[in-house]
Amino acid sequence: MSPDTELEIADAIRSATGPLKIIGGGTRSYTRHVQGDVLSTAAHSGITLYDPGALTLVAKSGTPVAEIEQVLAAQGQMLAFEPMDHRTLLGTKGTPTIGGVVAANVSGPRRISSVGACRDSLLGVRFVDGTGTVIKNGGRVMKNVTGYDLVKLMAGSFGTLGVLTEVSLKVLPLPAAVATVTLPDLPPDQAVAAMSAALGTPFEVTGTWFGPYHHQTPRKLHLRLEGAAASVAYRAQALSKTLDPFGPSQIDTDTDANRALWQGIRDMTHLKDQTFVSRISVPPSNAARFVEDIGQTLNSRMDLDWSGGLIWCSAHENDLADNSQMTANPAHVDPQIKGAQILLDRLQDAAGLDGGHATLLKAPVSMPACALFQPKDPARAKLEAAIRAKFDPRGILNQGLMG
Amino acid sequence: MQMPDPDRFVISRKDLIVARLQDVLPKGAVISDPAETHAYECDGLTAYRCPPLAAVLPSTTDQVSAVLKICNDMNVPVVPRGAGTSLAGGALPTADCVILGVARMNEVIETNYADRYIRVQSGRTNLSVTGAVEANGFFYAPDPSSQLACAIAGNIAMNSGGAHCLKYGVTTNNLLGVTMVMMDGTVVDLGGPYLDAGGLDLLGVICGSEGQLGVVTEATLRILPKPEGARPVLMGFDSAEAAGACVSDIIKAGVLPVAIEYMDRPCIEVCEAFAKAGYPMCEALLIVEVEGADPEIDAQLALITRIAKAHDPVEIREAQTADEAARIWLGRKSAFGAMGRVNDYMCLDGTIPVSELPYVLRRIGEMSKDYGLAVGNVFHAGDGNMHPLILFNANEDGQLEKCEALGAEILKLCVEVGGCLTGEHGVGIEKRDLMGVQYDPADMSAQMNIKDVFDPKWLLNAAKVFPLKTSAAHRGKP
Numbered sequence: 093m094s095p096d097t098e099l100e101i102a103d104a105i106r107s108a109t110g111p112l113k114i115i116g117g118g119t120r121s122y123t124r125h126v127q128g129d130v131l132s133t134a135a136h137s138g139i140t141l142y143d144p145g146a147l148t149l150v151a152k153s154g155t156p157v158a159e160i161e162q163v164l165a166a167q168g169q170m171l172a173f174e175p176m177d178h179r180t181l182l183g184t185k186g187t188p189t190i191g192g193v194v195a196a197n198v199s200g201p202r203r204i205s206s207v208g209a210c211r212d213s214l215l216g217v218r219f220v221d222g223t224g225t226v227i228k229n230g231g232r233v234m235k236n237v238t239g240y241d242l243v244k245l246m247a248g249s250f251g252t253l254g255v256l257t258e259v260s261l262k263v264l265p266l267p268a269a270v271a272t273v274t275l276p277d278l279p280p281d282q283a284v285a286a287m288s289a290a291l292g293t294p295f296e297v298t299g300t301w302f303g304p305y306h307h308q309t310p311r312k313l314h315l316r317l318e319g320a321a322a323s324v325a326y327r328a329q330a331l332s333k334t335l336d337p338f339g340p341s342q343i344d345t346d347t348d349a350n351r352a353l354w355q356g357i358r359d360m361t362h363l364k365d366q367t368f369v370s371r372i373s374v375p376p377s378n379a380a381r382f383v384e385d386i387g388q389t390l391n392s393r394m395d396l397d398w399s400g401g402l403i404w405c406s407a408h409e410n411d412l413a414d415n416s417q418m419t420a421n422p423a424h425v426d427p428q429i430k431g432a433q434i435l436l437d438r439l440q441d442a443a444g445l446d447g448g449h450a451t452l453l454k455a456p457v458s459m460p461a462c463a464l465f466q467p468k469d470p471a472r473a474k475l476e477a478a479i480r481a482k483f484d485p486r487g488i489l490n491q492g493l494m495g
Numbered sequence: 496m497q498m499p500d501p502d503r504f505v506i507s508r509k510d511l512i513v514a515r516l517q518d519v520l521p522k523g524a525v526i527s528d529p530a531e532t533h534a535y536e537c538d539g540l541t542a543y544r545c546p547p548l549a550a551v552l553p554s555t556t557d558q559v560s561a562v563l564k565i566c567n568d569m570n571v572p573v574v575p576r577g578a579g580t581s582l583a584g585g586a587l588p589t590a591d592c593v594i595l596g597v598a599r600m601n602e603v604i605e606t607n608y609a610d611r612y613i614r615v616q617s618g619r620t621n622l623s624v625t626g627a628v629e630a631n632g633f634f635y636a637p638d639p640s641s642q643l644a645c646a647i648a649g650n651i652a653m654n655s656g657g658a659h660c661l662k663y664g665v666t667t668n669n670l671l672g673v674t675m676v677m678m679d680g681t682v683v684d685l686g687g688p689y690l691d692a693g694g695l696d697l698l699g700v701i702c703g704s705e706g707q708l709g710v711v712t713e714a715t716l717r718i719l720p721k722p723e724g725a726r727p728v729l730m731g732f733d734s735a736e737a738a739g740a741c742v743s744d745i746i747k748a749g750v751l752p753v754a755i756e757y758m759d760r761p762c763i764e765v766c767e768a769f770a771k772a773g774y775p776m777c778e779a780l781l782i783v784e785v786e787g788a789d790p791e792i793d794a795q796l797a798l799i800t801r802i803a804k805a806h807d808p809v810e811i812r813e814a815q816t817a818d819e820a821a822r823i824w825l826g827r828k829s830a831f832g833a834m835g836r837v838n839d840y841m842c843l844d845g846t847i848p849v850s851e852l853p854y855v856l857r858r859i860g861e862m863s864k865d866y867g868l869a870v871g872n873v874f875h876a877g878d879g880n881m882h883p884l885i886l887f888n889a890n891e892d893g894q895l896e897k898c899e900a901l902g903a904e905i906l907k908l909c910v911e912v913g914g915c916l917t918g919e920h921g922v923g924i925e926k927r928d929l930m931g932v933q934y935d936p937a938d939m940s941a942q943m944n945i946k947d948v949f950d951p952k953w954l955l956n957a958a959k960v961f962p963l964k965t966s967a968a969h970r971g972k973p
Contacts, residue, residue, distance in 0.1 A: 292632075
């Protein structure tokens with residue numbers, strides 16, 4: 093089903109007799125194990141309002157992200173939370189939609205700056221809950237504390253509370269210039285300390301990436317600065333000087349090259365040949381210890397975004413096969429699957445120690461369905477289940493995806 | 496303003512309730528003498544008052560949990576209270592309620608400069624959060640006008656903003672985690688020092704839930720490195736249209752000032768008489784502040800000035816010294832105080848799309864004439880968060896009602912043009928009965944369903960936010 097109006101989406105949900113699998117463009121594959129009739133928002137498309145002077149854009153949920161980015165760019169503006177395009181990394185086809193971005197709270201490298209996550213740019217939503225009722229929350233203005241904030245709740249709810257039909261977003265000016273300050277070959281603890289030091293300066297670093305942590309490959313630390321050309325040039329120099337204790341750094345002020353570099357980081361395209369990809373969230377300062385711990389015992393590659401707050405742990409099929417040797421049982425399982433399971437378990441255990449969590453983004457094709465998100469503690473799980481039951485009393489929306 | 500009838504049975508059990516609360520709290524933390532509970536009879540919305548049954552001042556999360564458990568068991572309504580600065584009546588008691596004040600919980604628990612956060616007890620004042628980290632070059636961004644007095648607990652309850660939201664966002668964008676006690680005494684931790692906390696974003700719902708879902712006792716807040724410098728420019732215009740168009744053009748040009756503040760003639764006159772900041776007498780005044788190193792500030796202000804000149808300003812004054820900068824801000828920062836000196840006033844805080852500014856100001860002017868009550872406008876223009884100040888005489892019969900009626904009309908106008916009832920003060924009781932203007936019953940039902948999960952008996956601050964008729968079924972008072 094791909095209804096093209098909110099009314100029809102509501103009808104489809106109200107009249108559903110079994111579970112529904114809710115998708116946007118189907119490029120992020122979070123719903124890959126979800127059972128049910130497919131309900132896609134892709135046909136419910138179009139920008140309904142764009143007010144550049146108020147920094148706001150409203151679009152129907154099925155609107156392609158590319159269409160929005162193009163319309164914004166024509167006015168020198170952007171989606172500041174720079175949502176990643178998952179297609180290269182996951183090898184998926186289709187057209188990413190803005191509803192999918194919001195439902196998965198997809199947030200790029202700029203998450204580490206005061207821009208924040210997708211949910212921080214989300215001003216309002218319209219959605220259809222599990223009973224087929226249309227609900228709106230928030231609006232199109234930047235400051236709005238009228239009633240409870242269900243806007244944040246809907247961001248990152250992966251279609252389990254309702255099907256988004258319209259989203260209203262705060263946009264920002266597109267920076268005229270982008271510079272990258274690069275430090276070569278640091279050990280993880282030094283890299284995390286350097287990223288933290290950079291973010292503690294007033295120079296408004298808007299991207300921090302370190303990697304890859306993998307065998308003996310030389311690692312790089314990239315720091316991004318954005319803004320007016322003269323200001324970026326000044327801050328790049330000042331930042332480079334501040335980071336002297338971590339060794340010499342290079343400054344690249346080629347804006348086009350830097351945009352390409354950071355788009356690659358945003359989309360994690362360099363991991364496209366990996367069979368296993370997981371995203372791990374930990375307090376940034378704990379990242380160094382985390383990668384050393386995992387790296388010493390299991391074959392994998394690690395890339396750090398968000399100053400270490402986001403760890404991308406990935407593995408090639410050969411790594412997985414090696415990892416499968418770690419324990420003897422069960423001996424009969426496919427080494428790929430076994431290796432992936434061992435790695436995922438270790439990542440979730442290690443992340444859990446810090447109160448963090450690991451999400452499975454990509455796994456061997458033959459791997460049986462499993463929870464993509466790390467299970468939560470029972471009290472928290474109960475609270476979330478109670479909320480889901482309110483929004484979707486029949487439990488038909490993306491059943492089992494979030495617990 | 497209608498409030499639910501107090502529960503006579505609860506009131507009749509006052510002595511027992513107080514005794515049980517005294518059992519779990521330190522000496523002096525339970526206030527039940529009517530002579531003393533008067534101190535808690537209202538918050539910043541002083542038009543409405545009602546002394547509570549009792550007030551408690553716990554010092555720890557465990558004590559808060561014990562208090563709530565007792566109140567939940569005995570069906571006693573609870574009204575959480577930060578510093579009591581709410582302008583919306585968010586902490587207004589009922590005669591059968593226990594006020595739970597967090598004023599004694601004001602410690603810094605942890606500062607972490609590597610991950611840029613601070614963890615505080617929720618009774619700590621907003622300004623003293625910055626105070627705890629500024630020696631290390633950091634600050635806490637949300638800066639409501641009441642920041643000297645207001646508590647983080649209240650900031651979280653109302654999702655408070657301030658003057659610098661255009662760049663740094665409001666409380667919810669700077670809140671990383673909370674420790675919260677639910678009505679049944681259960682303590683939950685939501686979020687933490689993570690950039691992606693996982694699961695449903697319950698933290699996002701807690702922030703701005705006006706103390707109806709739980710009592711936040713500890714908060715993890717994002718702190719930011721202080722900018723190298725900041726400098727304001729003051730610009731006067733002959734019309735609201737010119738000033739409004741200037742704001743829009745600045746934003747469209749790709750500059751992102753940290754603040755764009757607006758004052759109209761009535762406000763300029765009163766502020767000037769009070770603060771003597773040297774403001775030009777004109778129809779509309781903008782204060783635009785930018786940040787960075789000196790050359791960066793120069794470049795941004797040059798661009799802003801160039802844009803402003805296209806709108807025929809009557810005056811442009813760039814601060815040359817720190818003293819001049821302080822003088823530019825002085826009038827704006829003393830606006831509410833200056834207004835209060837000459838009149839009683841009611842301060843609204845509806846938000847509108849910035850592009851609707853000239854139309855909305857013109858309509859407010861017309862309404863002001865119709866009602867015969869003067870309205871001054873001072874607000875955060877960059878994000879469209881208005882603050883119309885309706886002047887009235889509280890001692891004259893019927894003036895408060897007239898003022899409230901005009902306020903309601905103005906807020907309806909805000910919603911009509913695509914905005915909302917409240918941008919940063921919260922709904923409380925003040926805007927409770929206007930919720931239907933912005934939200935349909937189904938929209939409110941979805942919100943109330945959340946309260947059902949966190950507080951099934953509807954004991955926490957239950958008479959606020961939702962019109963009493965709308966919430967009656969949820970409150971079990973059909």
